[in-house]
Amino acid sequence: MSHEHEELLHLQQSAILRPTHFADLIRTAQLVFDPASGVSGRYIAVDWQDFGIPDDVAENLKLLGQKYRYASPSIPAEIIWEQLTQSTRIWFLQNKDELWKFEEFFPALDED
Numbered sequence: 001m002s003h004e005h006e007e008l009l010h011l012q013q014s015a016i017l018r019p020t021h022f023a024d025l026i027r028t029a030q031l032v033f034d035p036a037s038g039v040s041g042r043y044i045a046v047d048w049q050d051f052g053i054p055d056d057v058a059e060n061l062k063l064l065g066q067k068y069r070y071a072s073p074s075i076p077a078e079i080i081w082e083q084l085t086q087s088t089r090i091w092f093l094q095n096k097d098e099l100w101k102f103e104e105f106f107p108a109l110d111e112d
Contacts, residue, residue, distance in 0.1 A: 017096065022080050023073035024099035025092055026065075030073075031106050032058055033065025044106070051105070052095065060088040 032053070035044040048058040064083055068075060084092060 016093065017077065019074070019077065021092075021096040021099070022075065022077045024096070024102075025061075025080065026068055026071070026073035026075055028099045028102045029061040029065035030069060031065070031102050032061040033063075033069060035106050051102070054087065054091065056085065057088045057091045060085045 032046075032048060035046050049055065053061065060083075064080070067083075081089070
């Protein structure tokens with residue numbers, strides 16, 4: 001078992017990280033990659049630092065969002081965890097309970 005897998009298992013067993021946290025992280029990553037939510041002709045420039053996301057974390061999230069652009073946010077935690085940089089992991093642990101709010105800042109156009 002890899003160190004990363006053991007670390008994640010420990011975090012999950014101690015109930016620090018749940019599947020919903022990872023789903024929120026994927027959705028956040030998708031929004032960082034494309035804040036316009038795929039709407040053609042719509043471009044939104046965002047300074048992610050204004051939202052509490054450091055530049056290096058935003059870059060990691062952007063790559064993740066690009067990779068899983070059209071994916072369901074229910075990707076296994078192990079797959080996501082191994083793609084996070086150390087600084088993104090720290091940011092994720094510190095902000096895991098607030099990630100759902102990003103969808104409120106950038107709602108899909110088809111939502112009420």
